Structures are given as C-alpha cells and as structure tokens.
Amino acid sequence: MIVASRISKIYSGNGNEVRALDGVDLTIQSGEFVIIIGRSGSGKSTLLSLLGGLSRPTHGSIEIDGNDIWKMNDKDLSKLRGHEIGFVFQFPGLMPTLDVLENVILPSSFVEKREGVGDRAIKLLDTLGIGGKVNSFPHQISGGELKRASIARALINDPSIILADEPTGDLDAETEMEIMEVFRQMNDEGRTIIMVTHNPDLSSFASRVMRMDTGHIRLEAR
Ligand SMILES: Nc1ncnc2c1ncn2[C@@H]1O[C@H](COP(=O)(O)OP(=O)(O)OP(=O)(O)O)[C@@H](O)[C@H]1O
Numbered sequence: 772m773i774v775a776s777r778i779s780k781i782y783s784g785n786g787n788e789v790r791a792l793d794g795v796d797l798t799i800q801s802g803e804f805v806i807i808i809g810r811s812g813s814g815k816s817t818l819l820s821l822l823g824g825l826s827r828p829t830h831g832s833i834e835i836d837g838n839d840i841w842k843m844n845d846k847d848l849s850k851l852r853g854h855e856i857g858f859v860f861q862f863p864g865l866m867p868t869l870d871v872l873e874n875v876i877l878p879s880s881f882v883e884k885r886e887g888v889g890d891r892a893i894k895l896l897d898t899l900g901i902g903g904k905v906n907s908f909p910h911q912i913s914g915g916e917l918k919r920a921s922i923a924r925a926l927i928n929d930p931s932i933i934l935a936d937e938p939t940g941d942l943d944a945e946t947e948m949e950i951m952e953v954f955r956q957m958n959d960e961g962r963t964i965i966m967v968t969h970n971p972d973l974s975s976f977a978s979r980v981m982r983m984d985t986g987h988i989r990l991e992a993r
C-alpha cells in the first residue's frame with residue numbers, strides 16, 4: 772500500500788517558484804490499477820516521481836508498506852527502489868554504449884544476482900514485440916521501440932509497483948493495446964500499476980481514474 776499524506780512539491784530556481792503539487796492526499800492499495808490523466812503541466816510526472824521515491828516532497832510524507840520512505844536510510848531506500856519499484860520514464864534514456872538486451876538487464880546488476888535474468892529479458896522483449904532488436908543499439912531503433920525497451924527495463928526486477936509515465940505515448944493504436952495487455956497481465960498477477968496517459972480510451976483498464984489539475988487531484992472515479 773502507498774500512502775501519500777499532504778504532499779507538496781515546490782520547484783524553485785531562477786527567482787520563481789512552481790508549486791507542482793499542492794497538498795495531495797492519496798492512498799493506493801496493493802493490486803490497484805490507477806490511471807492518472809490531466810493537462811500538460813498539471814503535476815502528473817511530479818506525482819509519479821514522488822510516489823516512486825525518486826524525488827523528495829517539499830512537504831508531507833510517502834509511506835510504502837508502512838515505511839516512511841524518506842525516513843529510511845539510503846541503502847534501504849535504494850533497495851526498495853531496486854526491488855519493488857519499476858519506473859517507465861516519460862522520456863526514456865537508454866545507455867547509448869549498451870545494446871538493447873544489456874540495457875534491459877542493467878537494473879538487475881543493482882540487486883542480488885538473479886538466475887536467468889538474460890532469458891527473462893529476452894522473454895520480456897519478445898512479449899513487447901521487439902525480440903528482433905535485442906542486439907541493436909539505442910540509436911538504431913525507433914522511438915516506439917526505445918519506449919518498449921524502457922518498459923522491459925522497468926519490469927526486469929519483477930517489481931511489485933509499476934509507475935509508468937505515458938508508456939504508450941509514442942505508439943500506434945495497435946502497439947498501444949499490446950502494451951496495455953502486458954500491463955493488464957502484470958496487474959492480474961497482483962502488481963500495483965500507476966500510469967499516466969493522455970488517452971481517455973485507456974480508462975477501461977483502470978480500477979480507478981484520477982484527474983490532476985494544477986497540483987491537485989480534482990476528480991476520482993472508479
Ligand atoms: N525540475 C523542475 N524544475 C522546475 N519546474 C519544474 C520541474 N519539473 C517540473 N516543473 C514544473 O512543474 C509543473 C508540473 O510538471 P510535471 O512535469 O509534473 O507536469 P505533467 O503533468 O507531467 O505534464 P506533461 O503532461 O506535459 O508531462 C510544471 O509547471 C513544470 O513546468
């Protein structure tokens with residue numbers, strides 16, 4: 772379970788302040804499939820980065836399974852991020868000097884050795900429809916393939932929480948549905964999914980849809 776209590780994020784720099792999140796309360800139960808929608812700049816990516824422990828709230832607290840993550844020591848927080856959380860970034864960056872397979876396997880090197888990680892990576896890439904690109908380098912694949920490789924990378928450590936920031940953003944409708952089926956299966960297996968999208972047609976995949984508006988959650992529907 773993830774519990775965010777009165778979280779705010781204020782970005783300051785070059786003289787102006789942006790209140791990207793403004794006192795958000797949110798509880799997400801294990802196994803939920805939450806979709807977050809909202810206009811550009813409303814704070815969706817900021818919210819995901821806070822829920823995933825990638826960025827620290829200016830005010831408020833985030834608990835994951837009963838632990839206040841910013842009261843944990845660095846080692847335990849890294850371990851939580853590495854084992855339990857899979858993050859699909861809005862703007863995925865792969866390491867340019869590693870091929871697709873090596874990029875997908877990379878996060879597993881930060882957790883205890885897992886048997887058969889190479890096979891698992893190949894299987895994930897196959898499921899995501901880019902099994903033919905395992906030995907290509909990032910500059911040799913398309914934007915949508917890059918996105919799919921970054922989804923495989925987020926899933927390699929078998930996380931219990933998947934945070935996905937517009938994971939189907941650059942994809943055609945057919946590929947988008949294939950990716951959504953992968954997320955649906957992940958969710959059926961008990962994983963928590965929190966996903967940002969601009970596509971209202973994807974709401975049917977969610978157990979809960981939240982709309983963000985300038986730093987607030989304005990509307991929740993089940
Ligand atoms: N690192 C940063 N420094 C300063 N301001 C930031 C930073 N990151 C985000 N912002 C600002 O915070 C607000 C929320 O940004 P955020 O990226 O969370 O929006 P979003 O809802 O994900 O938008 P989009 O749909 O365009 O991805 C915006 O006004 C943005 O300009």
Ligand SMILES: [Mg+2]
Binds near residue numbers: 815816936
């Ligand atoms: Mg965003």
